[in-house]
Amino acid sequence: EIGDHERALTLFSRALAIEEREDTVESSTLHNVGGAYFGLQDYEQASHVFDRALELDMDRHGEKGAEIVASILLLGSAHEALSEIETAYELYMHALTICGGDHPSLEACREALQRVAPPDDGLTD
Numbered sequence: 141e142i143g144d145h146e147r148a149l150t151l152f153s154r155a156l157a158i159e160e161r162e163d164t165v166e167s168s169t170l171h172n173v174g175g176a177y178f179g180l181q182d183y184e185q186a187s188h189v190f191d192r193a194l195e196l197d198m199d200r201h202g203e204k205g206a207e208i209v210a211s212i213l214l215l216g217s218a219h220e221a222l223s224e225i226e227t228a229y230e231l232y233m234h235a236l237t238i239c240g241g242d243h244p245s246l247e248a249c250r251e252a253l254q255r256v257a258p259p260d261d262g263l264t265d
Contacts, residue, residue, distance in 0.1 A: 145179035152176055167193040167211055174214060178221070187218035209235045209245045213252060220256055229256045 152172040159165045174189035194211040201207040216231035236249040 142180065145176050149173065149176035149180065165196060167197050170196065171210065171214055174218070178218060181221075183218050183221040187215060187222065190215040190218050204238055206238060206240070206243055209238055209243065209249070212238075213245060213248055216252060220252075225256050229253070229258070232256065 152169065153176075156165065156169050156173055159169055170189050170193035174186045174193065177183075177186035177189060190211060194208060194215050197205070197208040197211045212231050212235040216228045216235070219225075219231065220228035232249060232252040235245070236253060239246040239249050
């Protein structure tokens with residue numbers, strides 16, 4: 141499985157390099173690169189890549205755009221994996237405030253929050 145993640149990182153990094161040369165970087169490509177780092181358990185590097193994706197999304201869609209939720213959740217997952225629970229919680233809460241009742245990531249936001257929520261916030265069972 142590690143070999144699969146290493147191969148994925150190589151391929152996605154090549155795609156990112158092409159996008160960077162052509163000034164056409166997409167957050168989905170950054171999600172793929174960050175996901176490969178995450179799969180390799182290099183959570184620090186994953187968080188840097190996911191942060192870059194979030195910055196790109198915010199530049200394009202604003203701080204409250206529904207399109208930025210995926211990047212927020214991925215960045216939160218990297219912080220969660222790094223045991224930076226407060227940061228993950230803040231990111232997940234931000235994602236939840238953006239999600240409307242019909243947002244496709246609403247349930248993912250709720251599940252993520254339940255994993256990291258302090259016992260007294262009413263989000264855990």
